[in-house]
Amino acid sequence: xxxxxxxxxxxxxxxxxxxxxxxxxxxxxxxxxxxxxxxxxxxxxxxxxxxxxxxxxxxxxxxxxxxxxxxxxxxxxxxxxxxxxxxxxxxxxxxxxxxxxxxxxxxxxxxxxxxxxxxxxxxxxxxxxxxxxxxxxxxxxxxxxxxxxxxxxxxxxxxxxxxxxxxxxxxxxxxxxxxxxxxxxxxxxxxxxxxxxxxxxxxxxxxxxxxxxxxxxxxxxxxxxx
Amino acid sequence: xxxxxxxxxxxxxxxxxxxxxxxxxxxxxxxxxxxxxxxxxxxxxxxxxxxxxxxxxxxxxxxxxxxxxxxxxxxxxxxxxxxxxxxxxxxxxxxxxxxxxxxxxxxxxxxxxxxxxxxxxxxxxxxxxxxxxxxxxxxxxxxxxxxxxxxxxxxxxxxxxxxxxxxxxxxxxxxxxxxxxxxxxxxxxxxxxxxxxxxxxxxxxxxxxxxxxxxxxxxxxxxxxxxxxxxxxxxxxxxxxxxxxxxxxxxxxxxxxxxxxxxxxxxxxxxxxxxxxxxxxxxxxxxxx
Numbered sequence: 052x053x054x055x056x057x058x059x060x061x062x063x064x065x066x067x068x069x070x071x072x073x074x075x076x077x078x079x080x081x082x083x084x085x086x087x088x089x090x091x092x093x094x095x096x097x098x099x100x101x102x103x104x105x106x107x108x109x110x111x112x113x114x115x116x117x118x119x120x121x122x123x124x125x126x127x128x129x130x131x132x133x134x135x136x137x138x139x140x141x142x143x144x145x146x147x148x149x150x151x152x153x154x155x156x157x158x159x160x161x162x163x164x165x166x167x168x169x170x171x172x173x174x175x176x177x178x179x180x181x182x183x184x185x186x187x188x189x190x191x192x193x194x195x196x197x198x199x200x201x202x203x204x205x206x207x208x209x210x211x212x213x214x215x216x217x218x219x220x221x222x223x224x225x226x227x228x229x230x231x232x233x234x235x236x237x238x239x240x241x242x243x244x245x246x247x248x249x250x251x252x253x254x255x256x257x258x259x260x261x262x263x264x265x266x267x268x269x270x271x272x273x274x275x276x277x
Numbered sequence: 278x279x280x281x282x283x284x285x286x287x288x289x290x291x292x293x294x295x296x297x298x299x300x301x302x303x304x305x306x307x308x309x310x311x312x313x314x315x316x317x318x319x320x321x322x323x324x325x326x327x328x329x330x331x332x333x334x335x336x337x338x339x340x341x342x343x344x345x346x347x348x349x350x351x352x353x354x355x356x357x358x359x360x361x362x363x364x365x366x367x368x369x370x371x372x373x374x375x376x377x378x379x380x381x382x383x384x385x386x387x388x389x390x391x392x393x394x395x396x397x398x399x400x401x402x403x404x405x406x407x408x409x410x411x412x413x414x415x416x417x418x419x420x421x422x423x424x425x426x427x428x429x430x431x432x433x434x435x436x437x438x439x440x441x442x443x444x445x446x447x448x449x450x451x452x453x454x455x456x457x458x459x460x461x462x463x464x465x466x467x468x469x470x471x472x473x474x475x476x477x478x479x480x481x482x483x484x485x486x487x488x489x490x491x492x493x494x495x496x497x498x499x500x501x502x503x504x505x506x507x508x509x510x511x512x513x514x515x516x517x518x519x520x521x522x523x524x525x526x527x528x529x530x531x532x533x534x535x536x537x538x539x540x541x542x543x544x545x546x547x548x549x550x551x552x553x554x555x556x557x558x559x560x561x562x563x564x565x566x
């Protein structure tokens with residue numbers, strides 16, 4: 052798929068979810084990052100959702116999952132028809148994703164601050180079983196970082212050099228009190244890259260720039276919320 | 278009980294590569310030899326209980342069988358939402374093993390007490406709750422739990438009975454006519470002392486969840502006294518359901534809800550909560566007379 056047709060395709064899928072003709076795909080802060088991950092980075096696929104050796108993508112910020120669902124549909128994890136009745140009484144897709152209902156969804160999320168802990172545990176579990184290929188990617192929001200539970204995971208992963216986990220912070224500047232000094236500086240012991248969260252090549256380079264011995268964080272900056 | 282737990286979990290780590298122990302500093306030194314042998318499966322996350330349970334959820338998602346351990350108030354009360362979401366909602370299981378039951382940590386004060394832990398497990402689905410009454414009951418419970426993937430809570434205590442009573446169903450200890458007194462875990466010996474000379478049945482269980490409803494009904498009593506070493510009335514809904522088609526009277530004894538703001542020994546607290554032999558005898562006698 053070329054960039055143009057991929058974007059058109061995602062646009063169409065997103066409209067199918069929202070029924071919204073006015074909002075451009077850019078209204079979805081996570082769209083470009085999730086697309087780049089699934090299109091270029093993650094070693095996953097609809098045919099290997101239970102493969103122990105797959106990469107893991109954990110959407111910690113379960114809120115506003117339309118972009119995630121659109122990408123899952125575009126990549127064949129779920130039928131497109133599922134997008135037509137999100138949060139309906141018989142729908143498998145809700146306003147927060149449920150791993151027991153959606154193939155390819157690694158965690159049920161929505162309550163903020165759970166993905167990094169689950170991600171650290173997943174990375175440790177893979178390591179304990181000698182599964183050295185898979186990498187764990189956790190997507191969080193800048194406001195989500197307000198939750199203290201994130202900082203337990205960030206501090207532990209940094210101190211122990213858990214180098215199979217990558218956190219991606221979508222920074223749409225929606226946190227109430229800001230992060231003076233920057234978000235990346237909160238990730239002590241992690242390598243970090245801050246990028247334009249709309250630039251696909253930059254996102255890919257940043258996500259691939261992890262190094263041995265340290266966890267990696269990518270801060271993907273997008274337009275401020277509202 | 279804690280020593281037995283550490284020994285059994287250490288043996289499990291040696292024998293079963295699926296098991297992993299997750300700690301938040303509590304008991305970390307006791308697990309040091311195991312950590313030396315299995316650095317990837319003995320994980321001390323530091324004083325971070327939300328992470329401890331989150332990590333357990335992640336380990337379980339990869340197919341491991343996590344054994345999570347801390348004081349009850351930290352592993353249950355503090356990490357309640359992680360128990361609800363990182364384990365329950367993800368559709369995975371874990372074994373949580375607590376110390377510091379109810380007022381075991383009496384000298385440390387209310388901050389180290391957790392009488393409400395078992396009640397919290399009644400708010401989430403599918404948990405088996407074991408409350409061993411003796412160290413000799415701990416190993417079989419833990420070994421059985423390690424062999425499957427369901428969620429299990431094992432509540433260890435410094436209070437214990439004189440003899441172990443392995444098995445998880447309701448066991449009849451003595452027979453009487455006027456009521457059935459159900460003792461959970463370490464409440465058995467105080468109950469036996471309290472009911473000496475009283476014409477009551479005494480039954481014992483170390484597994485209040487799922488409660489042995491069939492065993493209770495088989496006792497054939499319509500007057501039931503429940504004696505639990507945690508929050509009084511924790512099992513009242515379970516008993517009401519179990520006896521719903523039987524005219525019955527139920528007395529629920531256990532730890533009071535009140536924060537006493539007192540230190541002292543576990544024995545003192547048992548007295549203050551009416552859970553020593555004398556207090557129990559008073560309550561039970563009043564109920565059967």
